[in-house]
Amino acid sequence: MTVNSAHDLAGRREVVTEVPGPRSRQLQERRHRAVARGVGSALPVYVRAAGAGLLHDIDGNTFVDLCSGLGVTGVGNAAPDVVAAVRGQVSEFTHTCFLATPYEGYVAVCEELADLTPGDHEKRSALFSTGAEAVENAVKVARAATGRAAVVVLDHAYHGRTNLTLGLTARNNPFKQGFGPFTPEIHRIPASYPFRDPAGQTGEQAARRSLEALERQVGGENVAAVVLEPILGEGGFIVPAPGFLPEIARWCAEYGALLVADEIQSGFCRTGAWFASEHEGVVPDLVASAKGIAGGLPLSAVTGRAEIMDAVQAGGFGGTYGGNPVACAAALASIGVMRRDDLAGAARRIEQTLLGRLKDLQSRHEVIGEVRGRGAMIGVELVRPGTDEPAPELAQRIVAACHARGVFLLTVGTYGNVLRFLPPLVIPQGLLDDALDVLEECFAQVAAGGAG
Numbered sequence: 001m002t003v004n005s006a007h008d009l010a011g012r013r014e015v016v017t018e019v020p021g022p023r024s025r026q027l028q029e030r031r032h033r034a035v036a037r038g039v040g041s042a043l044p045v046y047v048r049a050a051g052a053g054l055l056h057d058i059d060g061n062t063f064v065d066l067c068s069g070l071g072v073t074g075v076g077n078a079a080p081d082v083v084a085a086v087r088g089q090v091s092e093f094t095h096t097c098f099l100a101t102p103y104e105g106y107v108a109v110c111e112e113l114a115d116l117t118p119g120d121h122e123k124r125s126a127l128f129s130t131g132a133e134a135v136e137n138a139v140k141v142a143r144a145a146t147g148r149a150a151v152v153v154l155d156h157a158y159h160g161r162t163n164l165t166l167g168l169t170a171r172n173n174p175f176k177q178g179f180g181p182f183t184p185e186i187h188r189i190p191a192s193y194p195f196r197d198p199a200g201q202t203g204e205q206a207a208r209r210s211l212e213a214l215e216r217q218v219g220g221e222n223v224a225a226v227v228l229e230p231i232l233g234e235g236g237f238i239v240p241a242p243g244f245l246p247e248i249a250r251w252c253a254e255y256g257a258l259l260v261a262d263e264i265q266s267g268f269c270r271t272g273a274w275f276a277s278e279h280e281g282v283v284p285d286l287v288a289s290a291k292g293i294a295g296g297l298p299l300s301a302v303t304g305r306a307e308i309m310d311a312v313q314a315g316g317f318g319g320t321y322g323g324n325p326v327a328c329a330a331a332l333a334s335i336g337v338m339r340r341d342d343l344a345g346a347a348r349r350i351e352q353t354l355l356g357r358l359k360d361l362q363s364r365h366e367v368i369g370e371v372r373g374r375g376a377m378i379g380v381e382l383v384r385p386g387t388d389e390p391a392p393e394l395a396q397r398i399v400a401a402c403h404a405r406g407v408f409l410l411t412v413g414t415y416g417n418v419l420r421f422l423p424p425l426v427i428p429q430g431l432l433d434d435a436l437d438v439l440e441e442c443f444a445q446v447a448a449g450g451a452g
């Protein structure tokens with residue numbers, strides 16, 4: 001590969017200034033005068049370059065990346081194949097609008113989606129730019145195809161920040177506060193949250209309890225779709241108890257409601273399979289994907305059964321940028337890398353390393369309530385010792401201590417108390433091991449009462 005990209009920058013974790021460093025702090029001041037307060041940044045170090053598991057900032061610090069730009073750069077940042085495909089495409093044409101004059105890349109991405117998403121039935125796809133747009137369009141499809149209005153979502157769900165998807169999202173602050181009213185006919189049912197559910201409750205029991213309430217309150221025959229994340233992402237990397245997803249799928253089939261899997265964060269090899277629904281053999285009617293699909297370029301999709309997707313009238317889908325040619329080229333290159341380098345296998349290896357090391361850490365620290373997740377999507381839920389009370393301040397202290405030492409990870413979860421491990425799937429083993437060594441030090445330091 002002749003392309004030069006930051007992907008291949010040799011490097012290791014290195015902190016040479018305070019974090020954030022002086023240049024980042026200067027930029028941060030500039031930012032405060034220009035960028036709206038509502039837009040946050042978890043770690044305000046300004047990035048200069050990024051590669052396969054490393055973030056290089058403008059102060060000369062290098063961080064191990066356990067975030068992947070919120071689960072986007074699974075193939076790595078500036079991945080050489082993606083860079084080459086994007087360069088090739090931008091020099092041919094940057095945009096026509098598929099609604100005006102089409103191009104092959106769009107069709108090819110939809111063919112890949114038909115091939116890769118669960119189920120071997122005939123499928124159709126429509127492309128958009130953001131995850132929220134994909135979810136929003138999946139709801140449109142479900143309503144058009146069923147002629148019903150009600151949409152059912154889970155507690156702890158996150159589906160986006162547009163008005164409809166905020167309505168679907170569970171958490172009020174900071175996502176929804178002040179932004180309502182939201183659209184009607186959204187109904188929320190309890191999720192399966194094994195760490196917090198009654199001991200011994202099976203996934204099927206959790207689903208039955210939620211669905212019985214739904215039948216009483218809404219009526220199964222009024223439900224257009226159940227929209228769910230097969231692994232709850234922003235809600236805290238919650239893996240439902242086995243049997244929960246299959247029971248919801250069974251119920252949807254019984255009532256003629258559609259099962260919409262929001263695989264925006266869990267899709268494209270992230271959990272050790274192409275899509276997380278596969279772990280329980282669930283075949284959703286519609287799949288929303290985004291994030292990992294295109295190596296950092298904005299692209300999203302709704303993929304589903306041909307007859308359901310085609311219930312939408314000609315011209316019923318659109319958007320100026322949906323399926324932009326540069327984003328499609330990036331997606332085709334990213335999918336090629338995932339296939340060629342077996343990144344689902346890579347995610348399973350990351351899972352082994354993370355679960356092994358983190359469960360070992362759990363055996364030594366009472367504040368670790370649960371270690372959970374699949375593939376390269378692993379969460380560590382922190383609690384006050386001897387209880388299941390969330391410990392968000394502790395999570396913040398651990399994360400701050402990691403940042404100061406050059407390991408970039410975030411917290412996640414409804415209660416803000418889950419450490420979030422979401423590394424690029426191509427992260428070298430050495431970097432992952434190093435980041436976990438640092439994490440152990442941070443736990444020891446924080447446990448000993450040290451400052452972050």
Ligand code: PLZ
Pocket residue numbers: 070129130131132133135158159160161229233234262263264265266290291
């Ligand atoms: N569905 C499952 O994880 C995006 C949110 C970042 P967009 N998650 C990151 C933030 O705080 O805004 C997400 C997701 C799931 C939908 C979305 C929305 O995708 O591309 O951010 O619109």
